[in-house]
Amino acid sequence: MAESSKPILYSYFRSSCSWRVRIALALKNIDYETVAINLTKDGGQQFSGEFQALNPMKQVPALKIDGITIGQSLAIIEYLEETRPTPRLLPWDPKKRAQVRMVSDLIASGIQPLQEPCHGEALDTRERGLGVHPHLPCLCWSHRLPDCRGLWGSLRRWPEKMVTSLPTRGPDGRKELAGSRNLSVLKQVGQENQLTWAQQAITSGFNALEQILQSTAGRYCVGDEVSMADLCLAPQVANADRFKVDLTPYPTISRINKSLLALEAFHVSHPCRQPDTPPELRA
């Protein structure tokens, strides 16, 4: 990775957390380079030694900027806000800022992890168009861990009758998971069940979010200016779409999302328009 004066965003086109940061960079008109970290290739490029040295969390996004590397999407956005304050992504009023951060945290910690996949092999099945990730629902959460694959080890000690056909594992369960094309977990849990799980998770979060937004929103999540909360909202609604969540009960969420998608910064940063977007998914 050559040195560069431009910020470098380590990103994956489909990562909703990466999308949040891409929107911030676009809104603030910050020129940057993208280094694509393919979460499905080579057993997950985020697990490479080179990337781990850069970001011990082994996650995207990470932003190399001003001589430091920052992980965690909200921490990145807050840094951009403090060092490149125009246009602002946090209102001037501390109470409104609290609302922005509350909505952001609700999405980033309370909803998003539920339906985002582990960054392991099995993600490939989504790329192949199955539409939902093939992990056990509980493993969906683990994408936020530096290396969720280790968690599979514990499953080996689950009672046999609970987990009857996890992928075969040798002494090194991690390696085998990473390299395997075994889709037995998907078959076992069933696409419909996973979809139901994800839908319930998102619905539960959106119930709270809709209620909160009804009291905080103007044109956007908090008042009439785009804020960090909106950078979390649009990618989350995209996740909801992917999991076929009925958005009818969420008129405020839907209305705001529609307004956001009409903005240039949300358009250019969209997963279907990234350097690493596969041709068949480009729009």
Added chain:
Amino acid sequence: MAESSKPILYSYFRSSCSWRVRIALALKNIDYETVAINLTKDGGQQFSGEFQALNPMKQVPALKIDGITIGQSLAIIEYLEETRPTPRLLPWDPKKRAQVRMVSDLIASGIQPLQEPCHGEALDTRERGLGVHPHLPCLCWSHRLPDCRGLWGSLRRWPEKMVTSLPTRGPDGRKELAGSRNLSVLKQVGQENQLTWAQQAITSGFNALEQILQSTAGRYCVGDEVSMADLCLAPQVANADRFKVDLTPYPTISRINKSLLALEAFHVSHPCRQPDTPPELRA
């Protein structure tokens, strides 16, 4: 709930997210009242209509202050920082602030959800001294959702052979889960498996955290001043202790935690010294 000029913290003694906020309030010497929300009583008091009206996320902590109610622990701490800046919990240097927020988010979104229980009935078993929560590991995450109990519904559609003895549920699964004393999930998954699961989750997160702290820490997580990151660290290490995680591989985490626990603000805010701490757990 009577009006009060004092801030009101809706808290549960054992909630590590509540503890984060209690530390902030103590450090900043902010006088406040505690309203205990017992996450195990009455099927979880956070699900009451009264509390839902206050905090649609149905979670603790929530802080009523300056005429608003804020949910999400980090959003609360950031608000306190902006309105009561002394002593500061974020360094003045934006790069250091980014490090503080990165570490905070890593713990708050990437580690903590893994081992904190759903706020439903089954938590009771921990109160009774079993030491680990009796939910399926995947459900541990769901405490961050406004009402994680809804997720149980989806389990009903899991293949029978995967989940053979979840609590019996009627047409309204939520009500029955909340009221049941059925420990079959605990029996099914097994205490040892849950412990292993939690340990792997924490270990995976701590591997990244230790590496990050080795480059950011002074006496505390980032430099020599207590910051928001430290408010996340100590409660997380307490969780690690509870789940019997071997801290030997984490000398930096351990050293910082020891320094933190010696501070008055961390002492008075500790779970074993709260108004709602049961007598047998007081210290």
